[in-house]
Amino acid sequence: MTYCVGIQLNRGIVFMSDTRTNSGVDNISTFRKMFTFETPGERSITIMTSGNLATTQAVISLLQERSKRPSDRSPDILHAESMFQVARLIGATLREVIAGHDEAGQRADGAFFATLIVGGQIKGGEPRLYLIYPEGNFIEAGEDTPFFQVGETKYGRPILIRAYDPDMSFEAAIKLLLVSFDSTIKANLSVALPLDWHVYETGSHRNGRIGRVEQGDPYFEVISNGWGGALRDAFAALPDFEMPGRAEPAD
Amino acid sequence: MTYCVGIQLNRGIVFMSDTRTNSGVDNISTFRKMFTFETPGERSITIMTSGNLATTQAVISLLQERSKRPSDRSPDILHAESMFQVARLIGATLREVIAGHDEAGQRADGAFFATLIVGGQIKGGEPRLYLIYPEGNFIEAGEDTPFFQVGETKYGRPILIRAYDPDMSFEAAIKLLLVSFDSTIKANLSVALPLDWHVYETGSHRNGRIGRVEQGDPYFEVISNGWGGALRDAFAALPDFEMPGRAEPAD
Numbered sequence: 199m200t201y202c203v204g205i206q207l208n209r210g211i212v213f214m215s216d217t218r219t220n221s222g223v224d225n226i227s228t229f230r231k232m233f234t235f236e237t238p239g240e241r242s243i244t245i246m247t248s249g250n251l252a253t254t255q256a257v258i259s260l261l262q263e264r265s266k267r268p269s270d271r272s273p274d275i276l277h278a279e280s281m282f283q284v285a286r287l288i289g290a291t292l293r294e295v296i297a298g299h300d301e302a303g304q305r306a307d308g309a310f311f312a313t314l315i316v317g318g319q320i321k322g323g324e325p326r327l328y329l330i331y332p333e334g335n336f337i338e339a340g341e342d343t344p345f346f347q348v349g350e351t352k353y354g355r356p357i358l359i360r361a362y363d364p365d366m367s368f369e370a371a372i373k374l375l376l377v378s379f380d381s382t383i384k385a386n387l388s389v390a391l392p393l394d395w396h397v398y399e400t401g402s403h404r405n406g407r408i409g410r411v412e413q414g415d416p417y418f419e420v421i422s423n424g425w426g427g428a429l430r431d432a433f434a435a436l437p438d439f440e441m442p443g444r445a446e447p448a449d
Numbered sequence: 450m451t452y453c454v455g456i457q458l459n460r461g462i463v464f465m466s467d468t469r470t471n472s473g474v475d476n477i478s479t480f481r482k483m484f485t486f487e488t489p490g491e492r493s494i495t496i497m498t499s500g501n502l503a504t505t506q507a508v509i510s511l512l513q514e515r516s517k518r519p520s521d522r523s524p525d526i527l528h529a530e531s532m533f534q535v536a537r538l539i540g541a542t543l544r545e546v547i548a549g550h551d552e553a554g555q556r557a558d559g560a561f562f563a564t565l566i567v568g569g570q571i572k573g574g575e576p577r578l579y580l581i582y583p584e585g586n587f588i589e590a591g592e593d594t595p596f597f598q599v600g601e602t603k604y605g606r607p608i609l610i611r612a613y614d615p616d617m618s619f620e621a622a623i624k625l626l627l628v629s630f631d632s633t634i635k636a637n638l639s640v641a642l643p644l645d646w647h648v649y650e651t652g653s654h655r656n657g658r659i660g661r662v663e664q665g666d667p668y669f670e671v672i673s674n675g676w677g678g679a680l681r682d683a684f685a686a687l688p689d690f691e692m693p694g695r696a697e698p699a700d
Contacts, residue, residue, distance in 0.1 A: 352603035352604050352636070353603050353604070353606060353607055355604060355636055356604055356607070356632040356635065356636060357680065357684070359635060359636070360676075360677050360680045360681060361680060361681055361684045367689070368692060369689040369690045369691065369692055370689055370690075372690040372692075373684070373687060373688075373689055373690050374684065376690070377684065377687075381607040384607065384610060385603070385606055385607060385610070397692070407692060407693065409693060417688075417690060417691070420687070420688060421687055424686075424687050424688075425611075425683070425687065426611050428683035428684070428686055428687060429608065429611045429612060429680075429683060430611060430612050431683065432676070432679035432680055432682065432683040433608070433612045433624070433625065433628065433679070435675075435679055436624060436628075436671070436672055436675050436676065436679060437624075437668075437671060437675075438618070438620040438621055438624055439619075439620045439621075439623040439624050439627070439668060440620065440668070441619060441620055441623075441648070441658055442658065442660060
């Protein structure tokens with residue numbers, strides 16, 4: 199499994215992804231699932247991947263190769279005119295890779311599927327955040343749905359829904375994502391540290407700060423331990439249920 | 450979908466279940482998923498159901514019928530000697546119902562499956578809590594895994610893991626379950642109020658207090674609204690991430 203989140207704020211977009219890949223529980227590895235592309239001063243694009251690792255690596259390699267050998271007829275993601283066109287290119291590449299496996303007769307009911315989160319900004323346009331499906335089509339984040347999750351999304355969703363605020367600082371957003379990742383990691387063995395993050399600042403048109411939270415990271419420990427205590431305190435602060443008088447059992 | 454939780458405490462067992470059933474999103478109904486059986490002063494058994502409604506209703510009806518017409522050769526759940534035997538009987542009944550559908554040629558890849566939580570106490574034994582699988586086999590809760598969830602389990606799991614305490618009061622346990630149900634209801638349309646609950650007190654050997662939290666219940670509103678605020682406060686109390694100096698993007 200995997201867990202990646204892209205979250206749109208008024209001041210930019212924050213991305214975070216885990217690095218665990220597994221095939222069964224006895225074959226686990228660490229692979230980067232976040233990839234950035236930039237033309238400093240002109241565009242910054244971040245892609246996060248979930249799903250079949252061979253598929254996502256092929257997609258990223260194709261996108262990288264093509265961006266080094268652009269042709270006017272088929273612009274690559276470093277030359278596409280808008281984030282919408284970038285998402286279309288990435289979606290088409292994803293569909294192409296999956297279809298290639300299928301043609302080889304390797305049908306395994308979705309085994310080669312992958313889902314991507316793509317976000318960034320190109321000069322002249324607004325920052326955009328997309329979720330790209332295995333079929334190559336995609337949806338865009340907006341005011342009502344300002345973040346996208348892929349992979350093991352459920353454990354970490356309630357806190358995102360409750361604590362998200364479009365005005366929050368980048369520092370608070372990374373804290374929020376770490377709490378969401380911590381809840382997921384505690385519940386699912388197939389999501390694990392290290393965590394990669396990237397903070398894109400609106401209007402900068404270049405990659406922002408990029409970092410990795412490693413196993414044993416002191417701030418992550420503070421959040422992980424502190425969140426348990428904070429949750430228990432929050433829980434204790436709510437009024438207890440008042441047991442009604444003994445009722446007859448329903449039949 | 451469904452959400453049911455059975456939670457074992459030092460002082461007893463607390464059960465809670467939602468009541469929404471759906472077949473698609475445009476065919477929703479309210480059905481009880483919690484059923485209690487008792488011989489006051491001798492035993493109390495609670496069953497919570499998830500999965501195919503026709504299957505679970507057939508299982509409950511068979512158990513009820515048989516408990517009214519017991520035979521010495523095949524004891525029913527009101528006459529079985531131990532909770533372990535009760536779980537075996539229920540598991541066998543569940544398997545029998547599912548197999549009956551399958552024989553009728555109605556194979557639909559798990560469509561008739563159901564999973565049950567069964568808990569209670571029989572005089573002479575300890576309180577027991579079981580999770581029964583569609584195959585009729587089952588596992589028992591213990592010190593390390595003191596609660597079982599069935600249905601849409603993920604959203605509400607982190608708070609159970611963090612705030613559970615075997616010494617907690619029944620009042621605190623119901624509060625904990627309501628927080629867990631609230632997180633699930635907020636995230637998944639197929640889980641909904643009203644919620645049924647039953648508090649079984651160790652050594653009472655009869656059904657305990659039983660109640661239903663209806664839509665608009667003032668205490669549920671306090672928990673639902675208060676938990677959002679409490680979570681945001683807990684989140685704000687954690688130290689913010691400190692952004693490192695600008696780093697070069699990883700390649």
